[in-house]
Amino acid sequence: xxxxxxxxxxxxxxxxxxxxxxxxxxxxxxxxxxxxxxxxxxxxxxxxxxxxxxxxxxxxxxxxxxxxxxxxxxxxxxxxxxxxxxxxxxxxxxxx
Numbered sequence: 123x124x125x126x127x128x129x130x131x132x133x134x135x136x137x138x139x140x141x142x143x144x145x146x147x148x149x150x151x152x153x154x155x156x157x158x159x160x161x162x163x164x165x166x167x168x169x170x171x172x173x174x175x176x177x178x179x180x181x182x183x184x185x186x187x188x189x190x191x192x193x194x195x196x197x198x199x200x201x202x203x204x205x206x207x208x209x210x211x212x213x214x215x216x217x218x
Contacts, residue, residue, distance in 0.1 A: 127184050129208075132217075138190070139211035146184070150177030153203035156212070158195055159183065165191040165218065173212070175203075189218035 127146040131139045147153075159171045166172055171183040172193075195213045199206055206212070 128187060128212075130188065131211075133214075136216070137214050138217055139214055140186075140190070141210050141212045142206060142208060144208050146175075147208060149180055150175050150182075151179030153177050153206055156200055156203045156206075158200070164193060165189075166193065166215075167218075190215035191218045192216045 127143055127149070128140055129143050131141075133139055153175060155176045157174045157176075159173060166186045166189065168188050169185050172186040173184050175182060175184060193213050193215045196211055199210055199212050
């Protein structure tokens with residue numbers, strides 16, 4: 123199921139943007155908080171938890187379905203999860 127919760131898009135500079143899919147919004151409802159599981163860890167392996175989400179309909183961890191490195195979270199998205207859309211990048215990374 124987690125591979126249906128995040129989308130990724132390659133950027134012109136070679137990085138990737140990652141955001142929440144419609145399925146994630148359906149599952150969690152209105153988003154109240156998004157917390158990086160470990161914002162000091164710079165590399166993630168597919169299957170590792172990357173964020174915890176609290177929403178009106180559910181609470182849970184989301185695992186990353188692909189390998190990434192050098193993650194930079196979108197501060198505005200973390201500060202105002204209620205303003206996220208399915209087109210908003212949650213974080214930026216390099217493909218591993």
